[in-house]
Amino acid sequence: MRLDKYLWCIRYYKTRSIATEACKKGHIRVNGETAKPSKEVFPQDEIQIKKDQITYRIQVNDLPESRVGAKLVSLYCTDHTPQEAFEQAKQQQQAQEYYRQKGEGRPTKKDRRELDEFLINN
Structure with missing residues (x-):
């Protein structure tokens, strides 16, 4: 097949x-x-x-x-x-939702850098 x-x-x-x-x-x-x-x-x-x-x-x-x-x-x-893959994806989604509310538009360059720094440290 x-x-x-x-x-x-x-x-x-x-x-x-x-x-x-x-x-x-x-x-x-x-x-x-x-x-x-x-x-x-x-x-x-x-x-x-x-x-x-x-x-x-x-x-x-x-x-x-x-x-x-x-x-x-x-x-x-x-x-x-592996279960860790699902947990990591869930954690990334929660971090994104915490940082930006839905409907706030596209992140600025400063927002993107802050988000990347947050994700790297967690």
């Missing part, structure tokens, strides 16, 4: 074209190598997906015939993403 189709079938991407675009941008790796959308995926392959500042690590268990329901995704892949 094609990589882009597999990622769409197991609901990591909403559409197949978004999955294809992620592959073309180099956000998807199969067994440690950057993969094209047409790369064939087989059971026991390990896929790394960079999405929303989190690097997901999944292992292919089986190949679905078509897009599966959310409850059935665990039959076709196993998620090995």
Whole structure:
């Protein structure tokens, strides 16, 4: 099965074209190598997906015939993403929300420097 189709079938991407675009941008790796959308995926392959500042690590268990329901995704892949990745993303989001309220517009250069300094120190 094609990589882009597999990622769409197991609901990591909403559409197949978004999955294809992620592959073309180099956000998807199969067994440690950057993969094209047409790369064939087989059971026991390990896929790394960079999405929303989190690097997901999944292992292919089986190949679905078509897009599966959310409850059935665990039959076709196993998620090995470390919990620290989710905690770090949550912490970054909280820091951003604390610093700037939603709707305040684009940060100035001074705001950006202060935000970078805050994130580095935490």
